[in-house]
Amino acid sequence: xxxxxxxxxxxxxxxxxxxxxxxxxxxxxxxxxxxxxxxxxxxxxxxxxxxxxxxxxxxxxxxxxxxxxxxxxxxxxxxxxxxxxxxxxxxxxxxxxxxxxxxxxxxxxxxxxxxxxxxxxxxxxxxxxxxxxxxxxxxxxxxxxxxxxxxxxxxxxxxxxxxxxxxxxxxxxxxxxxxxxxxxxxxxxxxxxxxxxxxxxxxxxxxxxxxxxxxxxxxxxxxxxxxxxxxxxxxxxxxxxxxxxxxxxxxxxxxxxxxxxxxxxxxxxxxxxxxxxxxxxxxxxxxxxxxxxxxxxxxxxxxxxxxxxxxxxxxxxxxxxxxxxxxxxxxxxxxxxxxxxxxxxxxxxxxxxxxxxxxxxxxxxxxxxxxxxxxxxxxxxxxxxxxxxxxxxxxxxxxxxxxxxxxxxxxxxxxxxxxxxxxxxxxxxxxxxxxxxxxxxxxxxxxxxxxxxxxxxxxxxxxxxxxxxxxxxxxxxxxxxxxxxxxxxxxxxxxxxxxxxxxxxxxxxxxxxxxxxxxxxxxxxxxxxxxxxxxx
Amino acid sequence: xxxxxxxxxxxxxxxxxxxxxxxxxxxxxxxxxxxxxxxxxxxxxxxxxxxxxxxxxxxxxxxxxxxxxxxxxxxxxxxxxxxxxxxxxxxxxxxxxxxxxxxxxxxxxxxxxxxxxxxxxxxxxxxxxxxxxxxxxxxxxxxxxxxxxxxxxxxxxxxxxxxxxxxxxxxxxxxxxxxxxxxxxxxxxxxxxxxxxxxxxxxxxxxxxxxxxxxxxxxxxxxxxxxxxxxxxxxxxxxxxxxxxxxxxxxxxxxxxxxxxxxxxxxxxxxxxxxxxxxxxxxxxxxxxxxxxxxxxxxxxxxxxx
Numbered sequence: 001x002x003x004x005x006x007x008x009x010x011x012x013x014x015x016x017x018x019x020x021x022x023x024x025x026x027x028x029x030x031x032x033x034x035x036x037x038x039x040x041x042x043x044x045x046x047x048x049x050x051x052x053x054x055x056x057x058x059x060x061x062x063x064x065x066x067x068x069x070x071x072x073x074x075x076x077x078x079x080x081x082x083x084x085x086x087x088x089x090x091x092x093x094x095x096x097x098x099x100x101x102x103x104x105x106x107x108x109x110x111x112x113x114x115x116x117x118x119x120x121x122x123x124x125x126x127x128x129x130x131x132x133x134x135x136x137x138x139x140x141x142x143x144x145x146x147x148x149x150x151x152x153x154x155x156x157x158x159x160x161x162x163x164x165x166x167x168x169x170x171x172x173x174x175x176x177x178x179x180x181x182x183x184x185x186x187x188x189x190x191x192x193x194x195x196x197x198x199x200x201x202x203x204x205x206x207x208x209x210x211x212x213x214x215x216x217x218x219x220x221x222x223x224x225x226x227x228x229x230x231x232x233x234x235x236x237x238x239x240x241x242x243x244x245x246x247x248x249x250x251x252x253x254x255x256x257x258x259x260x261x262x263x264x265x266x267x268x269x270x271x272x273x274x275x276x277x278x279x280x281x282x283x284x285x286x287x288x289x290x291x292x293x294x295x296x297x298x299x300x301x302x303x304x305x306x307x308x309x310x311x312x313x314x315x316x317x318x319x320x321x322x323x324x325x326x327x328x329x330x331x332x333x334x335x336x337x338x339x340x341x342x343x344x345x346x347x348x349x350x351x352x353x354x355x356x357x358x359x360x361x362x363x364x365x366x367x368x369x370x371x372x373x374x375x376x377x378x379x380x381x382x383x384x385x386x387x388x389x390x391x392x393x394x395x396x397x398x399x400x401x402x403x404x405x406x407x408x409x410x411x412x413x414x415x416x417x418x419x420x421x422x423x424x425x426x427x428x429x430x431x432x433x434x435x436x437x438x439x440x441x442x443x444x445x446x447x448x449x450x451x452x453x454x455x456x457x458x459x460x461x462x463x464x465x466x467x468x469x470x471x472x473x474x475x476x477x478x479x480x481x482x483x484x485x486x487x488x489x490x491x492x493x494x495x496x497x498x499x500x501x502x503x504x505x506x507x508x509x510x511x512x513x514x515x516x517x518x519x520x521x522x523x524x525x526x527x528x529x530x531x532x533x534x535x536x
Numbered sequence: 537x538x539x540x541x542x543x544x545x546x547x548x549x550x551x552x553x554x555x556x557x558x559x560x561x562x563x564x565x566x567x568x569x570x571x572x573x574x575x576x577x578x579x580x581x582x583x584x585x586x587x588x589x590x591x592x593x594x595x596x597x598x599x600x601x602x603x604x605x606x607x608x609x610x611x612x613x614x615x616x617x618x619x620x621x622x623x624x625x626x627x628x629x630x631x632x633x634x635x636x637x638x639x640x641x642x643x644x645x646x647x648x649x650x651x652x653x654x655x656x657x658x659x660x661x662x663x664x665x666x667x668x669x670x671x672x673x674x675x676x677x678x679x680x681x682x683x684x685x686x687x688x689x690x691x692x693x694x695x696x697x698x699x700x701x702x703x704x705x706x707x708x709x710x711x712x713x714x715x716x717x718x719x720x721x722x723x724x725x726x727x728x729x730x731x732x733x734x735x736x737x738x739x740x741x742x743x744x745x746x747x748x749x750x751x752x753x754x755x756x757x758x759x760x761x762x763x764x765x766x767x768x769x770x771x772x773x774x775x776x777x778x779x780x781x782x783x784x785x786x787x788x789x790x791x792x793x794x795x796x797x798x799x800x801x802x803x804x805x806x807x808x809x810x811x812x813x814x815x816x817x818x819x820x821x822x823x824x825x826x827x828x829x830x831x832x833x834x835x836x837x838x839x840x841x842x
Contacts, residue, residue: 024699044619051575128584130577146580202588203620225629227703227792251702254796255787257685258701262790265693265700416803417568424576434574454576 023266029513029532032246033230037259037272041226041252045207047183048122051130053436053523054272056183058250061231061527062214063186066096066115066165067177069526072518074440075347077177081110081187081215082165090476091174093156098163103236104189105219112165117190117199120152126200134184134438137176139168172476178439181524189213217243217528226252243528244516263509269532270514274507276389279334282509289509292335293519296344296437297504298445299336301382301397301430302423305497306459309378310429314369316496319430320355321362322404323397329502332393336502341493342435343445344503346521349482351442354493355500359404366405374406381412383431385419390432393501423457431457434504440521442485443472449492460497512536537833544829548822555818556606556811560599563802563810570616570805589616591807602811612815613808623812626797630781631816633703634793637713638779642771644717645724650767652721653728657736657763658755668725675722684715684788701790712789716778723774724767732763761835768835772828776820 028035042055047063050056060069068080077085082096102110119138122129123145136142139156143149156168169176179185188206192213197204205211209223217239218231232247233240251268253259259271260278274282274290282290309315325338337344341351363373371377382397384390394411401407409430414422423431435455437444446469447453451461465488472484493500510517515531569591571582586592590601605611612623656668692700692711702708735741736759744758781795794813801809833839 023696024702024704043617046619049619051573125580125584128581128588130573130581130585132581133578202585203614205620208620224792225626226796251790253701253790255790258688258788258790261685261688261692261700262702267699267702415567417566417572417805420572420574421568424572454578 025266025269025511025513026534028249028269029534032244032532034245034248034514034527034530034532035267035269036248036250037253037262037268037270038229038250039252039272040254042229045212045220046204047186047188048118048127048129048131049202054252056524058229058231059183059186060216060524061218061248062212062216062220063183063188064214064216064237065180065183065186066098067180069181069520069524071516071526071529072520074521075178077181081115085177085180087174087176091172091176092169092476094167094169094176095160096165096167098165099238100163102215102238104192104213104215105234105236106189106192106213107236108189108191108213109162110187110215111162112159113162114187114190115165116157116159117193118187119155119157119185121188121193121199122184123152123155124200127202129184131184134179134182137169137173137179139170141170171473174476174478174481175439175441178441181522182439187215189215217526218248221247228252237528239528245527245530245532248527260509263511268509269511270517271509274509276332276334276507278509279507289512291506291508291510291519293506294337294344294521295504295506295523296346296440296444296521297434298339298342298344298500299333299393299432299434299502299504300339300342301499301501302428302433302458303430303497303499304426304428304459306426307429309369309371310380312369313495314365315371316499318362318365318369318405319401320496320499321358321365323400323499323501324357325355325501326357328393328396332389332396333502333505335505335507337505339500339503341489342449342498342500343442343485343489344437346437346440346442348479349442349485352486352490352493354490362404366407371407377405377407379408379410380429381410383412383414383419383422383428385416385432386413394432424454426457426459430499433457433498436504437522442482442489443469446485446488446492449497458497460495462491462495465491465495541826541830544826548826551822552815552818556603556815557599559811559814560602561595563805563807564595566802566805568805570807572805589614591616602808612812615809616806617804623809626809627794627812627816630792630794630797631779633791634781634795635779637709637716637785637791637793638775638781640709640713641716641720642775642778644713645720646771648717649721649724650728650764652725653730653767654732654755654760654763656725656729657732658751660733665729669729672722672725675718676726678719680715680719680782680784681788683718684712684785687711687715688788701788703791708789708791712785712791715789716782716785720774720778723770727766727770728763731766732759735759735762738762765832765835768828768831772824772831773821776817776824780817780820 025035038057039054042058044050047059064080066080066082066085067077070076070078081102082098085094085096087094098112104110119135121127122132123135123141125145125147132145140154144152144155158166160166193204193206196206196211209220212220217234217237219234221230221232223229229250230247233243256273256275260274262268263271303310303316305311329336329338340353340355343351382394384394398409398411401409422428448455450466468484468488472481475481475484506523513533513536515533516529517525571577571585590598615621652668656665659665688700688711692698697707699708741754741758744754781793783795783799786793786796797809798813801813
C-alpha cells in the first residue's frame, strides 16, 4: 500500500517542488518582518494580568515603560516614555519627567496620569493581579493591595503635572531603574481601559485585537490563537523615525523539535529554544547560527528540611558535595554554567563560592551524620515533573549519589500540577526546581527564601538571613548593599536548603540575516532597532 | 425507523448528561487547581481570582451554576487562565481547522484504504495481497509521532514549496492530512479486506457467479456493499475523533486545531475548557454513531427489520 501512496504523492510533490518560491524567511526579510518562535500561546496581553516570559516578549513590542531596554547593554537604562527618571540623595524618592508629546497608538497623549492610573489598577485588590507584588517597592503599595487601606493616596504615587510623576519607595532602591524595566511597571491607556470596563474589573476586553492601544514601538496587527500574533509599526511612537524593523510575527510553537525543523526550513528568524540534540547538530553544521548565552536563571534542587535525614545540615551538605556540576552542565544541559550559589553572577555581584564537587568531603560529612558509607541511609526520592531534561538530570544525580556516597535514591516523576502541589505541601524529599530572575539584582534570587515566601517550599527558616535582607532594604549605598546580600547568600548556601546545580544558558538559533540581536541576561531584546539583511 | 432514531437521540442526551457530570467532578478531583503555579500566588490575590471565576463556591453550587448556564444561556463558560475568553470562542476558532483537515485526511484514507482492501481480498493469498497487508500493518504499528516527523523531514525539508510545519499557505494542509490519512487508510484496508472476504464466500455470490455475472460486477455490485460494513462501523466513531483534531499531529505540524486543547486544557486545569471540549466531542461521537447506524441500515437490509 505504501507503494501506492508513494505513487500518488510523488507526482504531487514533484509538481509542488518544481515551483521554486522564496522561503518565508526570505520574504519576511524583504518585508522587514521578524519571525520569532515564542513557545506557547500567550495567556493574554494585559500587562497587569499576565505573568510569563513569552507574554513579556510580546508586551515589549506593544508597551514601553518609563525606562526602556537597551539593545546591547544589560545595565543601561535608556529613556523610554520618560525623558529621565532621577532619584533623590537616598534613592527613595524618584521623579520621572515624561516625554512631552508622547502618544498612545490611537494618537492620545501619554501622561503621568496614565502611569498613576496603571499603578493604581495593578494594585487594586479587586483586579487580583498575580504580579502586583512587583510594585511593592512603592511606599504603602502592599497595604493598599492587601486591602488594609482603600485610599490610594497612601501609596507613594503622585502626579505633579501631566508630565511629572513622583514615586516614593518603601526604602532606598538604588537599582530601581532595573525594576522599572519590568512590564508590570508599564502604563496602560486609562481612556481605553475605562471605556471597556472599570479599574478593578477582570476580563476587561480592552486587550482584544480590535480594542488594544499601547505606547510601544509597535501595535497589534493580527492575532490568531495558537497560530500567530503579528505587530506592525506604531506611527505615534516617539522614536518611530528610527525604528528599523517593520514588524514582528510571534509564533506559539510549543514543540522545540518542530521549531528547529521550521528554522531549518526557512520559516523562522529566531527560535525560542534549541533542544540538546539540535545544539549538537548545529555545532557541527552551522555553529554561526547557534547562540548559547548566559541567562538569569538557576537550576537547583530543593531539600525538604523538615524531613529526616534532610533536617541534618551535614546530610544536605554531603549530598551537595557529591554532585559533579561540571559534568552535568557539559552532558545533560549542553553548555550551562556550574553553579556555586543561587544567584548567577550579575554585573558587580559575584555570589559566594560555596557549592562545589568534593567526594571526600561528602563522604566525611555523611559519616559524621551517622551513615558511614551510606549504610542504612533511608531511600530518598527525587521529585521531578515530566520534563525530559529534569529526568535525565535526576538519573545522572542518582548515579552520582550512588558513586560518591553509596546511597540509593528513587526518582518520582509527577505531572506538572501534581508536582507543584507536592512541592508546595512539603510532600517530597528532594525536588527539582528552576528560577528565573524578574530583574537584574540578586534580590530576585534571595527574597524567595524568607520563611513566609510562597516560593520557599523547603521549610528552611533562618532569622539571621531575614535580618540581613531587611537591613539591605534600608541601604542606599550600592556596594554596601551588595555586601549585605553576599552575606545573606553565604548563609543560604552554607545552610544548604537548596542544592544549586547550574546557571542557565539560553540555547537558541538565529538566522544570519538578523542584525542587532545581542545577548542579554534577561533575554529582553527590543525589536525596533533590529535590521534584516537580505541575501544571507 | 423514526422510533429507532428517536430512541437513539434519547440515549444520546442521557449519555451527554452523564458525561457532563462525570467530567465536572473528575477534573476537580485532579491534584492541583488552575491556580497552581510555579511562582506561588499570594493568598489575597488567589482569593480574588477564585471569586472572579466562582471556583470558591461549594462544588454542588458550582455544578448547578454550570448546568444552568449551559441549558439556559447555552454558554460553556469562560477560560480561567485567559481573561475574557469564552470556551465557545476556542472551539469556534479551532474546530473548523480540525474539521477541514479531518475531512481531507478521511478522503485520503478512503481513497487509499478501501481500494487496497478490495484488491487484497480479490487477489487473496497472492503477492499483491501480502504486500498490501504488510503495508497496512506498518501503517497501524507506526505511530503518528514517527510518521509525522519523518514526512516533515523527508518532504518538508526536501521540497522548497512544502513547509515542514505551520498554517499559512494551502500547501500546509498536505503533510498533516497525509500523516493522518495514511494511518486510517491502514485500518480501513484491513477492515475492508476482512469484510470482503466474508462476503465473497457467501452463497449469493456463488449464485451470482453461476449466473455468469462478470468478476468485476460481482465485486462492485454484489460484494462491496456488504463488505464495507466493518469499515463503516469503524469510520463513524473514528470520524468524530479525526475531525476533533489530534494533539500529536497539531504539535508536529503546528496546526491551530482543536486537538491540542484537549491535552493542554487538562495540564492547565482549564476546567471549563475541558468540560466544553468533552461535551462537544461527546456530541460528535453520539452524532457520528447515529449516522453510522443509519448507514449500516442502508447497507444491510437485514438490519431494517430489527
